[in-house]
Amino acid sequence: MYSDPKDCLYCQNNETLHNLMIEICHLRVSRVFLFKEQTYRGRCLVAYDGHVNDLNELNDQQRNDFMADVAQTTRAMQRAFNPEKINYGAFSDTLSHLHFHLAPKYVGGPDYPGLFRMNPGEVYLTDEEYKDMIELIKKNL
Template identity: 25%
Template sequence: MNCPMCTRWQDEPELRVAELEHCYVQLNRDQFFPGYCLVFAKKHLTELFHLDPATRAGLMEEVNGVAAALAEVYRPSKMNYELLGNMVPHMHWHLVPRFIDDPLWPRPIWSEPHEEKTLNPSDYQEAAGRIRRALGL
């Protein structure tokens, strides 16, 4: 199996935010949308209905907790949640804080190309630390 999400935690340690019971949380390398994170299931799954009810509830609470932490840190106008899996068939959410003054507001983040915004390592660490603190970790 060649799944980029299954190895992402090991492959990109500089983007790590938190390891939770059911999922991993990492910053998206492209921070064009400040605070953009990926939350991905530890197990290789493709659908919520593949999980037993207790695990599904636990996973959704973790996604919700990350969204709340991002809202606390970034104070967005709206939090976008996206769970697709068409291109990468491993359950993962794109959590994207959105702001009324962002260049693509109110359109979807993929509505038009944008120049990728990468940060220096200390800025990724600082952002991850702020999110971890908001998570209570």
């Protein structure tokens, strides 16, 4: 499936996107977001700047830069929240824009061990709590 950039929430930077997540920053070739749904404390998403469907569409330098952004983000998440493991998800079944879901998992926490759920809709925070999490991630980027 390949979507039109005019229909892509990442490319359009639209209300739907901002209802789901909060932009933290821009890295080399991608934007980093904090998911508003926080069942997995510290869950983030890294979205590639350009509208590409899959990692294999990038040239070597673009791929290396994107994966460096993903690694930089997960290192910051690890330092900020100390999860046991971070699950990586790059599905793009219904939205063909290259992005990675980064879901921290904690021993005794939701779905540990096991796969993270895409949007369990169980945990939402206050604006102040989101702000504190974003500052903690930025401090560790």
